[in-house]
Amino acid sequence: MPSPLPRILVARRLTQAATERARRDFDAILAEQDMTAEEAIAAAAAHQAEALLIGPKVKLDEAAIARLPAHVKLIANSSVGYDHMDAEAARARGMLVTNTPDVLTDCTADLAFLLLLAACRRAHEYEALMRQGWRKGLGLPDMLGVRPSGKTLGIVGMGRIGRAMAQRARGFGMRILYHNRNRLAPELEQGAEYFPTVAEMLPHCQILSLHLPGGARSGVLMDRAAFAALPKGAVFVNTARGSLVDEDALLEALTSGHLFAAGLDVFRKEPDYDTRFAALPNVFLTPHVASATLETRDAMAMRALDNIAAVTAGRAPLDPV
Numbered sequence: 001m002p003s004p005l006p007r008i009l010v011a012r013r014l015t016q017a018a019t020e021r022a023r024r025d026f027d028a029i030l031a032e033q034d035m036t037a038e039e040a041i042a043a044a045a046a047h048q049a050e051a052l053l054i055g056p057k058v059k060l061d062e063a064a065i066a067r068l069p070a071h072v073k074l075i076a077n078s079s080v081g082y083d084h085m086d087a088e089a090a091r092a093r094g095m096l097v098t099n100t101p102d103v104l105t106d107c108t109a110d111l112a113f114l115l116l117l118a119a120c121r122r123a124h125e126y127e128a129l130m131r132q133g134w135r136k137g138l139g140l141p142d143m144l145g146v147r148p149s150g151k152t153l154g155i156v157g158m159g160r161i162g163r164a165m166a167q168r169a170r171g172f173g174m175r176i177l178y179h180n181r182n183r184l185a186p187e188l189e190q191g192a193e194y195f196p197t198v199a200e201m202l203p204h205c206q207i208l209s210l211h212l213p214g215g216a217r218s219g220v221l222m223d224r225a226a227f228a229a230l231p232k233g234a235v236f237v238n239t240a241r242g243s244l245v246d247e248d249a250l251l252e253a254l255t256s257g258h259l260f261a262a263g264l265d266v267f268r269k270e271p272d273y274d275t276r277f278a279a280l281p282n283v284f285l286t287p288h289v290a291s292a293t294l295e296t297r298d299a300m301a302m303r304a305l306d307n308i309a310a311v312t313a314g315r316a317p318l319d320p321v
């Protein structure tokens, strides 16, 4: 007998608790490995799924959205960013799109701050040195870092994560500058200084951290001119999206010594990122893991399932995008 539960496709691996809920509350096909877009489209059709749960690895461009079967009512992203899919094309086909804001804000800001501190304080170089043998390098003048406390931090994208980053920076006595599409209300600014353009802000940023969405709408924010506009010795942090950065320009700025260091969680190509970054000592690298704690991944998956439960029960989604 067919199950009375809503049919869904979970195209990415979920945490244990979310997997159990998906099995209990839905007639769910659960991916054992993260699916590609083509695999997700085929599985959704075969299972007659009403809803898809995807992550950023399922790239649904306009052509892929056009191939999704019409019985798909909802594409629920288990991520806050949705630049991996064409939300306009989905809407044009009458499909709802949701994301998972808020639940990953703190973890993402924590990792951005970790990258900031590690890049300034050469954490990875010291750690590698300890494993090779302490005596080899400590005390050399070229092993000195940059003091993060009291520095001027520029934030582009003062939304949920940008503001959580600012909150952390205040604890380190930093002066905070920001550029956002719209200026924030004073109670949200909390003393952060607004710049109407990124170009005007860059020359003042000893540290720059990106927190705006990626994709076509944002374009390439950090090109050669933008890196050149940062003061010499600046530190660059990106947990937003690799598409915001001209990586050749960033590599040049790091190699020439114009930038002191960078901390990067996101890349133009993932997972096949430009390995020239790995050859540079002044880059601290993480593999797109800003939200990757058990608590946060649980919360993201549960939120995506909450959105699916609402829509398949005929209610409005919690997090429409």
Ligand SMILES: NC(=O)c1ccc[n+]([C@@H]2O[C@H](COP(=O)([O-])OP(=O)(O)OC[C@H]3O[C@@H](n4cnc5c(N)ncnc54)[C@H](O)[C@@H]3O)[C@@H](O)[C@H]2O)c1
Residues within 6 Å of the ligand: 080, 081, 082, 101, 102, 104, 105, 108, 156, 157, 158, 159, 160, 161, 162, 179, 180, 181, 182, 211, 212, 213, 214, 217, 218, 239, 240, 241, 265, 266, 288, 289, 290, 291
């Ligand atoms: N590395 C990771 O694992 C990870 C995890 C979570 C989020 N992210 C990225 O962080 C981004 C921000 O997430 P959020 O929850 O803070 O989103 P948000 O919507 O709360 O904040 C984004 C802010 O950027 C501003 N903005 C948008 N376009 C802009 C532009 N062109 N110029 C200036 N400002 C612009 C918006 O006005 C908004 O205030 C996500 O879109 C995602 O790409 C990455």
Ligand SMILES: O=C(O)[C@H](O)[C@H](O)COP(=O)(O)O
Residues within 6 Å of the ligand: 055, 056, 057, 078, 079, 080, 081, 082, 104, 288, 291
């Ligand atoms: O935008 C987001 O929410 C993040 O990029 C997302 O959390 C990353 O998730 P993953 O790459 O593990 O699918």
